[in-house]
Amino acid sequence: xxxxxxxxxxxxxxxxxxxxxxxxxxLKPFLAKPNHQxxxxxxxELVENWEEKAIAKMGDLLNRYRSLRVxxxxxxxxxxxxxxxxxxxxxxxxxxxxxxxxDLMRSVYRRYFTLAGKxxxxxxxARDMTREVLDEWxxxxxxxxxxxxxxxxxxxxxxxxxxxxxxxxxxxxIGYGQKYCNEILGKLQTxxxxxxxxxxxxxxxxxxxxxxxxxxxxxxxxxxIDKVGADILxxxxxxxxxxxxxxxxxxxxxxVFHEAGVNWTLSxxxxxxxxxxxxxxxxxxxxVVAERIRKAALDLGVKRIIVGECGHAWRVAYSxxxxxxxxxxxxxxxxxxALQKQLDHNYPIPQHICEFIWDLIQKGKLxxxxxxxxxxxxxxxxxxxxxxxxxxxxxxxxQFDIPRNVIKAVCNNYYDMDPDTIKEKTYCCGGGxxxxxxxxxxxxxxxxxxxxxxxxxxVKDHGVTHLAAICAICKAQFAKILPYYKFxxxxxxxxxxxxxxxxxxxxxxxxxxxxxE
Amino acid sequence: MSVLYAxxxxxxxxxxxxxxxxxxxxxWNTPAPLKIPTTPAPTTATGVVFRMAREVLVFExxxxxxxxxxxxxxxxxxxxALVTIRHLRYFIEDVPTIxxxxxxxxVAGGFMMIIxxxxxxxxxxxxxxxxxxTNPSDHLILLLLVMIGFSGMMMKFISHTDIVMLKTFILxxxxxxxxxxxxxxxxxxxxxLVATLMIIFPFSKLLHAPGIFFSPTRNQxxxxxxxxxxxxxxxxxxxx
Numbered sequence: 048x049x050x051x052x053x054x055x056x057x058x059x060x061x062x063x064x065x066x067x068x069x070x071x072x073x074l075k076p077f078l079a080k081p082n083h084q085x086x087x088x089x090x091x092e093l094v095e096n097w098e099e100k101a102i103a104k105m106g107d108l109l110n111r112y113r114s115l116r117v118x119x120x121x122x123x124x125x126x127x128x129x130x131x132x133x134x135x136x137x138x139x140x141x142x143x144x145x146x147x148x149x150d151l152m153r154s155v156y157r158r159y160f161t162l163a164g165k166x167x168x169x170x171x172x173a174r175d176m177t178r179e180v181l182d183e184w185x186x187x188x189x190x191x192x193x194x195x196x197x198x199x200x201x202x203x204x205x206x207x208x209x210x211x212x213x214x215x216x217x218x219x220x221i222g223y224g225q226k227y228c229n230e231i232l233g234k235l236q237t238x239x240x241x242x243x244x245x246x247x248x249x250x251x252x253x254x255x256x257x258x259x260x261x262x263x264x265x266x267x268x269x270x271x272i273d274k275v276g277a278d279i280l281x282x283x284x285x286x287x288x289x290x291x292x293x294x295x296x297x298x299x300x301x302x303v304f305h306e307a308g309v310n311w312t313l314s315x316x317x318x319x320x321x322x323x324x325x326x327x328x329x330x331x332x333x334x335v336v337a338e339r340i341r342k343a344a345l346d347l348g349v350k351r352i353i354v355g356e357c358g359h360a361w362r363v364a365y366s367x368x369x370x371x372x373x374x375x376x377x378x379x380x381x382x383x384x385a386l387q388k389q390l391d392h393n394y395p396i397p398q399h400i401c402e403f404i405w406d407l408i409q410k411g412k413l414x415x416x417x418x419x420x421x422x423x424x425x426x427x428x429x430x431x432x433x434x435x436x437x438x439x440x441x442x443x444x445x446q447f448d449i450p451r452n453v454i455k456a457v458c459n460n461y462y463d464m465d466p467d468t469i470k471e472k473t474y475c476c477g478g479g480x481x482x483x484x485x486x487x488x489x490x491x492x493x494x495x496x497x498x499x500x501x502x503x504x505x506v507k508d509h510g511v512t513h514l515a516a517i518c519a520i521c522k523a524q525f526a527k528i529l530p531y532y533k534f535x536x537x538x539x540x541x542x543x544x545x546x547x548x549x550x551x552x553x554x555x556x557x558x559x560x561x562x563x564e
Numbered sequence: 565m566s567v568l569y570a571x572x573x574x575x576x577x578x579x580x581x582x583x584x585x586x587x588x589x590x591x592w593n594t595p596a597p598l599k600i601p602t603t604p605a606p607t608t609a610t611g612v613v614f615r616m617a618r619e620v621l622v623f624e625x626x627x628x629x630x631x632x633x634x635x636x637x638x639x640x641x642x643x644x645a646l647v648t649i650r651h652l653r654y655f656i657e658d659v660p661t662i663x664x665x666x667x668x669x670x671v672a673g674g675f676m677m678i679i680x681x682x683x684x685x686x687x688x689x690x691x692x693x694x695x696x697x698t699n700p701s702d703h704l705i706l707l708l709l710v711m712i713g714f715s716g717m718m719m720k721f722i723s724h725t726d727i728v729m730l731k732t733f734i735l736x737x738x739x740x741x742x743x744x745x746x747x748x749x750x751x752x753x754x755x756x757l758v759a760t761l762m763i764i765f766p767f768s769k770l771l772h773a774p775g776i777f778f779s780p781t782r783n784q785x786x787x788x789x790x791x792x793x794x795x796x797x798x799x800x801x802x803x804x
Contacts, residue, residue, distance in 0.1 A: 066692055111797060113596040114780045120587075121775030124702050125637065126687065126694035127629040141696045150697065162767050163701070171768075172699035195781075198602045200629035202619070202637075203772055204781035206600065330597065334801060366599045369792045373802070378792035382802035395789055435602055438786055443604035443611075471604060 051489045053531045054137050054496045056503060064130065070140035071493075075186040077486045079224035086233040087332055090222035097221040098176045102159050104220045105152075105213075109160065114209040119156045121203045122146060128197040128205075133474045134190050137493030142187045145197035145207040151183055152214050181223065188214040189225060190490050192480035193326065194431035199471055211480070212328030219327055227484035228323045232332060239318045239339070240285035246273070246315035252288050253313070256298055264555040268305040270297075274312035275347050279304070281313055282320045282340055282364070282397070283355025284519035293522055296356050296541025299550075303404050303543070306413060306552050311353075317343035320360035321519065325367070326481035337363070337372035341386055344374065350391040353398050356541060358430030358518030359479065364397045365437040401517060402439050404546065405449045408456050415549040416561055417459050423513045424460040425545065426505050427451055428498065428525075429473035430518035444470075450517055450542055457549035462509040468501035476516075478524030491524060492531045499532040506534075515542045566745040569755060570737060576759040583766025584774065591778040595795035605786035612785050619782055632687065640680030640709075646673025647716070654731050671720060678713040681706060705768065708757055715754035725751045 081091030094100055109116050128145040130136070135143040142148060150172065157164030157173035164173030174180055193208035218224060234243040244252070253270040260268040271277065281304075287297040304311045317339040324332035344352060352374060354364045369375030373383035376392050390396050407413050427450060433439075439446040447470045455461050468474050477494035505511040516522050516539060525539035551557045606612045618624040623641075626634045650670020653659040685706045688694050719725050726746040736743040745751075764770065777783065 113594040116594045117591055117775045117778045121772040123769045123772050124697050125633050127626055127633055129693040146697050171701045195602060198781050200625055202623055202626040203776045204602055204779040206781050366788045369788050370598055370794055375789050377790050382804055383792050385804060438603055
């Protein structure tokens with residue numbers, strides 16, 4: 048099945064891991080082609096005097112990001128983070144320890160930006176920017192899924208994600224970008240979504256989903272697109288339009304919207320919640336992509352914006368949309384006001400689909416037949432970007448409770464995984480941060496080890512049959528790697544797929560059957 | 565010798581103060597353009613103050629992470645704080661009662677500090693993962709701190725120095741007048757190392773002390789939907 052060894056479950060997952068230096072030094076993603084680079088405003092290929100350019104870019108970022116500036120200085124090498132990364136646990140490569148990954152950049156920072164590194168490089172582990180260093184950066188900064196688990200455990204909150212984002216931005220700026228992220232960002236900026244699905248194709252796909260829902264429920268549920276004057280704009284990852292189990296989630300949203308009786312729409316211009324610009328640390332691209340949603344919201348005249356199941360997209364939406372595109376509340380500047388005066392601030396902007404449905408459930412507006420999901424025993428995988436980079440609801444930690452509340456409202460059989468592997472301590476699926484590409488399959492499989500161990504435990508102890516997620520990347524990653532760990536690929540489900548299964552819509556065939564009984 | 569040490573302390577103080585002011589100013593002036601608190605994070609400013617207080621006073625994140633590093637690290641830092649408070653009596657003309665009363669605690673602090681440091685150093689050598697990330701400077705800083713602790717403890721338990729004379733020397737420095745320093749070997753070593761620590765502080769990982777207060781993952785309020793967070797350079801990119 049693979050030209051590498053799938054890691055075995057450890058007897059004691061907490062036990063020290065003997066280091067295997069260079070274990071994944073050979074792993075690196077395909078390099079971006081010149082056209083992938085140029086459409087994002089980066090040089091096509093490695094520029095001349097790239098060493099100087101890289102250092103200059105690092106200096107620029109140090110002046111623009113306090114996080115990078117402080118994190119380069121503050122680490123005391125205490126070792127707290129060393130065993131926290133799923134990629135380290137799965138590979139034993141010491142350069143996958145968060146601090147060692149940071150040190151790939153910190154060593155260069157010290158050489159060029161600190162007194163100690165200028166005069167005593169050996170003493171403080173400072174290095175020149177060389178080809179060898181660049182190769183190491185390219186390899187190991189693409190073995191970080193920017194999941195922020197290490198930052199939870201750092202006494203100074205040093206976030207390796209910030210450093211790997213900066214490293215990728217530096218590499219892009221000298222013409223040494225990653226194909227997967229940059230090619231996809233290009234499609235998003237020219238066509239409107241990561242898949243490159245044009246509006247017409249999208250419409251016909253949505254038509255098929257409408258038929259499927261009607262067959263199932265007997266109701267003419269619509270999935271509107273580009274509907275001017277709708278109240279709600281739904282921004283969802285484009286994987287929801289074509290991938291399994293994502294599409295079942297999308298049909299779930301549509302049914303919930305229909306049942307709630309709201310006037311909603313998708314947008315073909317902004318048919319993508321994902322924003323891989325975060326993965327490559329590019330503020331410029333982050334803004335360009337977020338502004339597509341701003342434009343769609345303005346053009347369609349919507350009052351609310353709801354975001355579908357996607358982890359990093361929710362982080363971008365929740366944490367960055369207001370800054371980058373004025374999508375939110377409380378903006379005084381004319382730029383922000385231009386959109387915000389149109390929005391209905393009685394609702395959170397943006398709102399997560401789980402927040403939306405949990406609100407309806409609490410108000411008793413939805414009817415469920417939980418026996419429909421009794422054949423499943425479910426556990427929930429907290430997506431890293433939702434867990435540690437965003438929030439749901441109006442109190443800290445709502446992002447953990449709300450999706451669980453929703454699942455428990457539609458499923459009788461629910462069990463959590465080991466507390467050290469969920470909520471703020473959740474493990475990445477192994478495919479986040481721009482790693483969800485076949486050229487990185489080895490690191491994806493190995494990085495999934497801690498999650499698979501925790502899953503295996505609840506499968507054995509509680510007979511868990513399904514793993515629910517609220518992230519397009521998690522779903523795609525699990526669908527691919529579950530078989531490596533001898534689990535069926537359809538074990539991964541969308542959270543709104545469960546909702547859809549149990550939902551009893553007014554006037555539906557399900558309602559008739561239920562009321563006859 | 566007294567003149568030499570007086571000069572050393574003037575230079576060390578200037579480097580420490582100027583270096584720290586410059587570093588803090590640099591952290592202060594560098595914008596944090598995006599909201600990146602590690603969530604769950606407080607949703608109010610008061611909440612952030614409490615989060616930061618827990619981080620600084622009880623090392624909350626470290627406690628969650630690794631109990632051994634926490635125990636040794638905490639022993640060291642609390643010990644150092646107690647020792648520092650104890651030392652205030654050498655710098656204040658009329659010593660307040662509270663500082664007099666806690667003198668024995670300061671001695672205990674000395675032991676805590678040394679035990680903590682030796683624990684951390686042992687882990688640095690014995691634990692393979694930590695050994696891997698260690699640079700020579702990490703050992704040297706530990707050596708420096710341990711030596712400061714030992715030389716200080718020597719004066720308490722083995723060979724006393726003339727404290728009254730030392731205090732006259734120190735208080736004299738504040739008025740730019742140089743009095744004689746007791747020429748005891750442990751004292752001279754102790755003072756030399758402390759001056760060294762002050763000099764390297766703004767250029768080393770000791771910057772974690774001011775750094776934590778500027779760490780966006782810990783000091784930001786979780787309210788990006790309610791309030792638009794911007795930096796000057798991000799606002800400049802906003803085009804209507």
